[in-house]
Amino acid sequence: MKVLVPVKRVVDANVKVRVKGDGSGVELANVKMAMNPFDEIAVEEAIRLKDAGKVEEIIVVSIGPAQAQETLRTALAMGADRAILVKTDETAEPLGVAKVLKGVVDAEKPGLVILGKQAIDDDANQTGQMLAALLGWAQGTFASKVEINGDKAKVTREVDGGLQTIDLKMPAIVTVDLRLNQPRYASLPNIMKAKKKPLDEKSAADFGADLKPRLKVVKTEEPGGRKAGVKVKDVAELVSSLKSAGVI
Amino acid sequence: MEDFDDHKDIREAVRKLCEQFPGEYWRKADAERAYPAEFVKALTDAGYLATLIPEEYGGSGLTLSAAAAVLEEVQRAGCNGAACHAQMYVMGTVLRHGNESQKEKYLPKVASGELRLQAFGVTEPTSGTDTSSIRTFAKREGDHYVVNGQKIWTSRAEYSDLMILLARTTPKDQVAKRTDGLSVFIVDMQEAKKAGLTIRPIRTMMNHSTTEVFFDNVKVPAENLVGEEGKGFRYILSGMNAERILIAAECVGDAKWLIEKASNYAKDRNVFGRPIGANQGIQFPIARAYANMRAAELMVREATRLYESGKDCGAEANMAKMLAADASNEAANACIQTHGGFGFAEEYDVERKFRETRLYQVAPISTNLILSYLSEHVLGMPRSY
Numbered sequence: 184m185k186v187l188v189p190v191k192r193v194v195d196a197n198v199k200v201r202v203k204g205d206g207s208g209v210e211l212a213n214v215k216m217a218m219n220p221f222d223e224i225a226v227e228e229a230i231r232l233k234d235a236g237k238v239e240e241i242i243v244v245s246i247g248p249a250q251a252q253e254t255l256r257t258a259l260a261m262g263a264d265r266a267i268l269v270k271t272d273e274t275a276e277p278l279g280v281a282k283v284l285k286g287v288v289d290a291e292k293p294g295l296v297i298l299g300k301q302a303i304d305d306d307a308n309q310t311g312q313m314l315a316a317l318l319g320w321a322q323g324t325f326a327s328k329v330e331i332n333g334d335k336a337k338v339t340r341e342v343d344g345g346l347q348t349i350d351l352k353m354p355a356i357v358t359v360d361l362r363l364n365q366p367r368y369a370s371l372p373n374i375m376k377a378k379k380k381p382l383d384e385k386s387a388a389d390f391g392a393d394l395k396p397r398l399k400v401v402k403t404e405e406p407g408g409r410k411a412g413v414k415v416k417d418v419a420e421l422v423s424s425l426k427s428a429g430v431i
Numbered sequence: 432m433e434d435f436d437d438h439k440d441i442r443e444a445v446r447k448l449c450e451q452f453p454g455e456y457w458r459k460a461d462a463e464r465a466y467p468a469e470f471v472k473a474l475t476d477a478g479y480l481a482t483l484i485p486e487e488y489g490g491s492g493l494t495l496s497a498a499a500a501v502l503e504e505v506q507r508a509g510c511n512g513a514a515c516h517a518q519m520y521v522m523g524t525v526l527r528h529g530n531e532s533q534k535e536k537y538l539p540k541v542a543s544g545e546l547r548l549q550a551f552g553v554t555e556p557t558s559g560t561d562t563s564s565i566r567t568f569a570k571r572e573g574d575h576y577v578v579n580g581q582k583i584w585t586s587r588a589e590y591s592d593l594m595i596l597l598a599r600t601t602p603k604d605q606v607a608k609r610t611d612g613l614s615v616f617i618v619d620m621q622e623a624k625k626a627g628l629t630i631r632p633i634r635t636m637m638n639h640s641t642t643e644v645f646f647d648n649v650k651v652p653a654e655n656l657v658g659e660e661g662k663g664f665r666y667i668l669s670g671m672n673a674e675r676i677l678i679a680a681e682c683v684g685d686a687k688w689l690i691e692k693a694s695n696y697a698k699d700r701n702v703f704g705r706p707i708g709a710n711q712g713i714q715f716p717i718a719r720a721y722a723n724m725r726a727a728e729l730m731v732r733e734a735t736r737l738y739e740s741g742k743d744c745g746a747e748a749n750m751a752k753m754l755a756a757d758a759s760n761e762a763a764n765a766c767i768q769t770h771g772g773f774g775f776a777e778e779y780d781v782e783r784k785f786r787e788t789r790l791y792q793v794a795p796i797s798t799n800l801i802l803s804y805l806s807e808h809v810l811g812m813p814r815s816y
């Protein structure tokens with residue numbers, strides 16, 4: 184079985200994000216970028232499935248600018264087998280990305296697509312679900328455990344009330360949550376090997392899709408700062424200040 | 432802080448590795464003066480300590496800039512490569528001057544981590560910086576040498592399987608040049624510890640696992656002589672440029688960590704109703720440390736470029752080491768000052784880095800000796816030592 188893992192290049196999780204002066208988005212110039220942390224978990228899970236003999240080939244795909252090659256090389260250094268860059272300078276929106284991914288799935292015919300549950304840049308949490316709908320495949324989202332048995336995938340999901348375990352018929356879509364695994368760091372010999380692994384460059388049109396923006400960003404703002412609290416002496420003072428604040 | 436980095440992929444992976452070893456790990460090791468064995472194992476297992484070992488001996492066979500990137504990132508992540516950096520440059524002595532059977536015997540095991548090559552025995556208590564005056568003597572007796580003497584500041588000796596040892600093989604008064612008559616040996620320390628080799632730890636202001644080593648009739652097989660007898664000083668010198676460049680890269684990494692820590696704190700800490708970083712008295716020392724770090728970094732790059740193209744880089748490697756050690760010390764000073772009282776609290780890691788990075792103005796070569804080198808060899812002034 185082949186497994187497809189989409190990976191996104193996003194602002195590094197350790198960077199303090201700043202809104203652009205004109206409010207059109209966040210500042211990306213000279214900002215350190217990295218693989219979306221959820222996607223690292225997805226790549227790691229694919230590698231573990233391969234190590235366990237459930238998967239023969241891991242294909243990573245990124246939809247983004249030329250620099251997304253670095254993100255793909257990181258995935259190859261972790262242990263993916265080959266990579267596809269769908270190059271675009273448009274902002275990658277969930278629906279456009281899901282349509283491209285459907286094209287990649289049609290071309291590569293993987294038995295499983297593992298995605299991050301969301302990207303930490305816009306936190307949309309949509310791409311996996313949209314892809315499942317476009318393909319008409321089963322989906323197991325927010326996975327904290329994945330087991331493959333023949334043509335069934337057993338996925339444990341993190342839901343509000345606790346854990347839910349579902350059986351999916353393959354081929355299927357899995358989106359991963361934080362607690363699924365601890366992604367590995369690449370070893371030096373694997374970084375060297377990754378430089379020689381195939382990386383194909385394609386366009387959205389090659390997969391019969393387009394990435395034209397379907398959404399319009401109206402405004403981007405910093406979250407309002409938290410106001411300092413007040414200390415109260417006792418319950419009586421608490422009640423009276425809540426009253427004067429008009430909340431009780 | 433912006434990245435100007437080459438070897439991005441390596442840097443990224445080393446950073447990820449270092450994330451498993453947060454400040455807490457280093458504080459604990461520091462408090463106990465414990466060797467960070469787990470960290471060294473992780474770096475070894477992932478192949479980073481074998482960056483420079485050729486592929487035929489199980490390493491990655493990369494050039495010096497890759498090794499410099501590894502060590503810089505280790506320091507930049509707040510970790511401390513002093514526990515294992517020597518392997519990177521000490522190995523070069525065996526690689527360049529060892530014979531084929533020595534290379535085949537040792538390098539693959541060093542690359543895999545089976546043998547730790549961390550100890551470098553040059554400095555002695557009575558000779559100091561004047562290396563040609565060392566007294567440890569190796570006397571040839573049949574098919575082995577018998578070593579007597581003492582080394583000091585032999586770092587990591589307790590955590591190393593092999594030592595690269597510099598010893599006299601012909602007394603100083605019987606050689607034409609003072610630097611003749613010195614030889615390099617590969618000492619199997621596990622064997623030597625059974626008969627005649629004693630290691631005594633020295634507690635220092637930082638966690639460095641440094642020691643005194645005593646040789647009492649220690650037998651070293653003659654086959655462990657590296658290169659020709661009597662030419663050891665030259666062999667050690669030939670590795671110095673790589674050593675200087677790698678230490679300089681570590682200092683650049685320290686400086687980056689310290690500057691980032693200082694500027695972040697300056698932005699967040701509010702006193703008199705505004706961030707302390709709004710005061711030029713706080714900003715300027717950090718900005719100046721940044722400028723000096725960048726200048727040092729460029730010198731490290733220049734020295735590396737010359738080294739990799741096979742050109743002489745003695746002056747540049749020495750300058751890189753001096754400028755980078757100065758820059759990291761300046762950054763440490765600015766960082767602790769910016770943190771006020773909190774800079775002295777262990778949980779901020781600032782005082783630890785302050786202690787750790789101070790070493791590099793003294794070891795492996797002190798600043799004065801670099802200045803003496805430049806005065807004599809670059810500027811043509813009289814030799815002062």
Ligand SMILES: Cc1cc2nc3c(=O)[nH]c(=O)nc-3n(C[C@H](O)[C@H](O)[C@H](O)COP(=O)(O)OP(=O)(O)OC[C@H]3O[C@@H](n4cnc5c(N)ncnc54)[C@H](O)[C@@H]3O)c2cc1C
Pocket residue numbers: 550551552553554558559560561583584585586587635639641790793794795796797798799800803815816
């Ligand atoms: C923590 C630590 C780890 C070390 N690890 C190792 C190791 O693993 N292996 C090893 O072999 N060595 C090691 N060293 C030794 C280190 O290389 C020496 O300490 C260093 O070279 C200085 O030698 P010294 O301490 O004998 O100082 P000295 O030679 O006694 O010098 C003392 C001071 O005088 C200055 N000075 C000396 N001569 C002159 C001159 N002619 N002109 C101007 N100034 C001069 C020096 O710059 C220095 O500031 C280590 C040292 C330390 C502190």
